[in-house]
Amino acid sequence: MKHSIPDHILDEIRSRADIVEIISDVVQLKKAGNSMKGLCPFHSEKSPSFSVSPDKQVYHCFGCGAGGNVFRFVMETQDLSFFEAVQNLAQRVHVTIPSPSDAGSIGSEPSEKEKIRKVNQQARQFYENCLSDPKMGSKALDYLKKRGFDRELLARYQIGYAPSAWSALQQNLEKKQFTDLDFLENAGLLKKSAERNNYYDRFRDRVIFPLKDMQGVIIGFAGRAISDDNIPKYLNSPETPLYKKSKFLFGLDIAKTAIRRENHALLVEGYFDQMRAVQNDILNVAATCGTALTPLQIQLLKNFSTNVTLVFDSDAAGQAAAEKGFDLLLSQGMNVKILCLPDGHDPDSYILKFGKESFLQEVRNAKPFLESYIIKAIAQEDTSSPNGRANVAKRVLPLIAQISNSVERVEWTKFLSEKAKLDERALMSELRKKFHSTRPQPELPKETQTAPPNxxxxxxxxxxxxxxxxxxxxxxxxxxxxxxxxxxxxxxxxxxxxxxxxxxxxxxxxxxxxxxxxxxxxxxxxxxxxxxxxxxxxxxxxxxxxxxxxxxxxxxxxxxxxxxxxxxxxxxxxxxxxxxxxxxxxxxxxxx
Ligand SMILES: [Zn+2]
Structure with a gap:
């Protein structure tokens, strides 16, 4: 690995940063012979194949093959560069890394990502101060209180307010020595006006949600308008080196432990939905924030559980999402349930009106996604005619073909044949055609591939x-x-x-x-x-x-x-x- 930190410094950090201790922050480890075992943080599993050796100070997962030393672990789990991971650990174990001025041993500047993290932290502070400012923040605070969010919860999420001025944030940041306006634009905090060739605050007169990665580090912001003439209703940071919309789920920093513990995730659509759930002590909840699910988001979730219930505010929304992104979840081996709340309620309004228990009851009653999808398809077609039945098959089979587990595939085909009165054998043969045309042949499991001694x-x-x-x-x-x-x-x-x-x-x-x-x-x-x-x-x-x-x-x-x-x-x-x-x-x- 190319870096310029002297070996003796790395050794010093290594000798003080015990890998078992560092990994235990993220994974529950139990002693097993000479090593420690736990559930792998890099793939979803039910029995532990993740192994840490205190003697050798390395980890390895026999399930997915992930492996490395303490630096690699911090890099992978916190999405840091090698240099950043070393810095992170050095701080933790109180080792000083010589700065570039000391004999010029280190060439790297703080990375762009690192700089954005810093300025985000400052911006968050500014927005939070504005919300607590009695003059500036009262309108926003009233709005949040009316929606039933208390000070404690707002503090937990570090919710803030961006004042309606054009350069309030910019002036604050300049006072804190963030003077490179191009950089602030790249960080997503300012925008540049092409006509006047000047910069202005991206977020104005909005409630601000800091967007945090799994470690709780602020990677961007979302702003919700509090007056009707301010459009759009929601505005997000643009993509930056730190914030990738397709790789982000709101609230996962809070939810991850609960999702793993309950082996179940609830996916809701909005920031307020997620916060309302947490306010009511329903912790295994993350929000997609209005985007269609992406493979990377599913990958994030899969680190903690393969069971997910998607909560929608109406049948129509659920149906629309079903047609868009569900095959993705199925093909990634997720067990998907779907919950459409009654009367157009979203989780926020539903929990506020009916309470936690009633919501959890709805969650328990949620149907497997395919079941509700098949039943809806049957209801929408005229299954007394051969044509109508064929249409049902045409709509459902492509989804069944995406299921990665073959036993489940057969079960769902049976279910479809019963409900739609379709011939099971005909469905199976149709499915086989689809399966082979849409999927690569599954690989043989590793153990059965006998490799000659190497x-x-x-x-x-x-x-x-x-x-x-x-x-x-x-x-x-x-x-x-x-x-x-x-x-x-x-x-x-x-x-x-x-x-x-x-x-x-x-x-x-x-x-x-x-x-x-x-x-x-x-x-x-x-x-x-x-x-x-x-x-x-x-x-x-x-x-x-x-x-x-x-x-x-x-x-x-x-x-x-x-x-x-x-x-x-x-x-x-x-x-x-x-x-x-x-x-x-x-x-x-x-x-x-
Ligand atoms: Zn693994």
Missing amino acids: PELYLIHLLMSGNETTLRTIRSRVSVGEFQDPQLRQIAQVVYEMIDASVPVLLDRALDKAEDPETARQITQIGLAPIEFEDQERAAADCIQAVKRSAAEGAIKELKRQRNHALEAGQMQESRELQIKLRNLETALKAG
Whole structure:
């Protein structure tokens, strides 16, 4: 990994930041033999395959393959760069990273993302102050109070108010040394007027919702108009390096723990819906904020649960959404239920009027999405005619084809055939056609793919766990270039550098040098599932021979290709030379 933080600083941080402690913030870990186990934060699972080794200070998931050291974990879970993750941990364990002025050891400026985080924090403070200001904020505060939101909840969400002036925020930020107006525009806080060539506040006369990522860091803002002539009703930050609309769910920072605990997420549409639920202690709720669901949002949710209930304010809205984005949820293996609240209520108004218990009862009664979809389709078509029944099949089958679990697919086809009085076998054959045309063939599960023993991989295992003599033997006999597998070659490179520098071969350190995440995964897997060799020396010798043999075989194949090519082209001299090389190689190979 390319960075310019000195190794001794990294080692210092590493020695103080215990990986078990850091990961325990996010994952509940239990002791299991030499390691700790828990539910993987990177994929959804019911039995723990996520493993942390306190000795080796690395983690690895045997379910999804995620793996790395403490820096990688912070990068992945908090969406930080390597440098930012190191800074984050350094702060936590009180290690000072030398600044660029100290001997110029570090070249990186705070990243654009980091700068936006800082200015967002300042803007949030400003908006919050404006809301509590008796003169400026009273109209907004009255509005929020009328809607039944108390001070405590507003403080929890850090709700604010953007005054109606054109440059109130800009002036405040300038006082706090945020003077680069282009940057403030990129951060989504200011807009530029093309005609007058000046900047003005993006949010004016609006209630402000800070938008937070899963760690509660403010990545953007949304503003709701409080007077009718201010349009649009809702205004959001534009896309910035930090805020990606398609990757955001409002309230997930508050909801994530409850979603995992209850293994169930409620998805609502609006900010106020989410806040009302939390106000009533219904915590497993996130809001899509009016956008159609995206694969990235589903991915976010899937980290915590695959069971989701979508709550809509009317049948019509539910129906419309069904036609848009539901196949996506089904194809990602989510169990989707749908709840359409009566009389045009949204969760906000429903909970306010009927209370928490009544709402939770509605949630419990929610139907699986496909069930309500099929029943609605049948109601809308004339199923007494063959034509009408065919229409039902035409509408429903494409969705059934998206279900990733084959047993469930069959069950839903049965359900459809019963309800719509359609022939089940005909449906199944129709479904098979659809299934094969719309989906790639599912991959075989990993365990059933029997891979031949891989000598290169064994060598890496030996390099990671072997004794000094074994290490030296492998180092001297196999060159980096003789590893054919690009990832294993990269690992060999890293390990060889450590051997040459006479530093102990440590998994944790190797991970800092691994360029890509795939290689990191392979390293952690090797570390956490070590192979026990009865006789290391012997195993090393066998593997070295096998690797040499396959390298030689590869070279022979290539030489043959070149020789034939030369023969065809009539280059006799060249082909003779190649033939000699070829014979030498073959002799050497036979001799072992
Ligand atoms: Zn995993």
